[in-house]
Amino acid sequence: MRHVREILRLSLAGLSTRLVSERVGVSPTTVRDTLKRFARSGLAWPVPEAMTDADLEARLYGVCGVKPGRRKQPEPDWSVVARELKRKHVTLQILWEEYIAANPDGYRYSRWCDLFRRWEGRLPLVMRQAHAGGEKMFVDYAGDKVLVVVNRRTGEERAAHLFVAVLGGSSLSFACASWSEQFADWIEAHNAAFAFFGGVPQLLVPDNAKVAVIKACHFDPMVNRGYTDMARHYGTAVLPARPRKPRDKAKVEACVRIVERWLLGRLRNRIFYSLAEVNAAIAECLAELNDKRVLRQFGKTRRELFEEIDAPNLKPLPAEPWVCAQWKRCRVGLDYHIAIERHHYSVPYRFARREVDVRVTARTVEIFLGGERIAVHMRASGNGRHTTVADHMPSSHRRYGELTPAKIREEAARIGPMLSLLIEKIIEDRPHPEQGYRSCVGIIGLARRFGPERLEAAALRALEIQARNYPSVKSILEKGLDQVPVRQSPERAPILHTNIRGSGYYH
Structure with a gap:
């Protein structure tokens, strides 16, 4: 700081150059130079009150960093310089070399760095953060x-x-x-x-x-x-x-x-x-x-x-570390299953077509609706298969899903031996046993409508007339044919005629 105003006040008050230099703390040469500059500036003492110390120094010494009579050097875009400095391995030296290559009569390196630091000082201030222990x-x-x-x-x-x-x-x-x-x-x-x-x-x-x-x-x-x-x-x-x-x-x-x-x-x-x-x-x-x-x-x-x-x-650690779990949003399909990483998991059938939240861990798959867990499964591999809980299925689906040859034979044997024999014949006649499941289930279900005794009699008649399918057994019961005895066909004598060749013809 040059103390220009104080030097002028003491000097123009009549003090000698030596006394002014001692009181202000500058050399006598500085005092004489300041008085010469003030005389050349054309200002009168006292200077206007509105003029600040910086303005007064500018009138006497000119703008800092600009030599009188020298044209102003090209000014770089300091915002670009600041942005480039954020890049990896970029320094002020590299950026100045690029600047001076484009502007040979530009600022020297020290002045260039000084101007950048001055520009950088006008950037928004950074708040110093204080962090409490364990926070x-x-x-x-x-x-x-x-x-x-x-x-x-x-x-x-x-x-x-x-x-x-x-x-x-x-x-x-x-x-x-x-x-x-x-x-x-x-x-x-x-x-x-x-x-x-x-x-x-x-x-x-x-x-x-x-x-x-x-x-x-x-x-x-x-x-x-x-x-x-x-x-x-x-x-x-x-x-x-x-x-x-x-x-x-x-x-x-x-x-x-x-x-x-x-x-x-x-x-x-x-x-x-x-x-x-x-x-x-x-x-x-x-x-x-x-x-x-x-x-x-x-x-x-x-x-x-x-x-x-x-x-x-610090807070104490819990007994067990957190198991990694991811949340996903899924829609339940018409088959009341959701797909997670190429594997299908069931939910109760009443939630079909609903959107649910799924929490997936390394071992479990939990399904939530409205914050309530509606299903949980052990996680399976993504093999394109499905995991289905029987309680999630409608009763009709559950019954069909439980169909096996052994279960069908057991139900038929409970009604009677003729029905059991008919069921065996139906299963054996099909190319694949499962093709006869629905026919067998339909025939066994007729017991609820017509009773076990009539169904057993109808099975006997169906065996006699070779009617081994559900429509035939149902027709026998509806028309009451199970209660009508089967007529035996009369024995017939062989027909003899000249146009009929017997077995001896081929000898």
């Missing part, structure tokens, strides 16, 4: 991946994703590798993080990835139902960061960078043949990061801060 756990996936050799013979590689979690109070960091960023791996990574920290924080802070948030919203985001169930199991809650606001989870963003440099840099030359090997190597590196590396601003390691700040405030 928040920030979670995210790292951008870079770890390569794992999955086939020793061919050298085939597969990328493993890196899950990162950090506690807000102590910055204790956790990381583990998984094959994907899908929901099942997301939940398993959370289970591993909770086990690593030995407790549960009050809040989980993820970003707005689909695995965590179904519908992103600045004010009221819609969190994945399965993720909410997991949080409820552990006694915590989910507070997603605002959309496109990575500073809401700056803790984990910084942790991701640290973990990527700390882990991936150290593991870049190692070859892994399984996910377990990767996680074992990650655990070794994290132990050094958390237990040995001292944070300069605190003078303690992350582990020491964790034991002091976070550990006493």
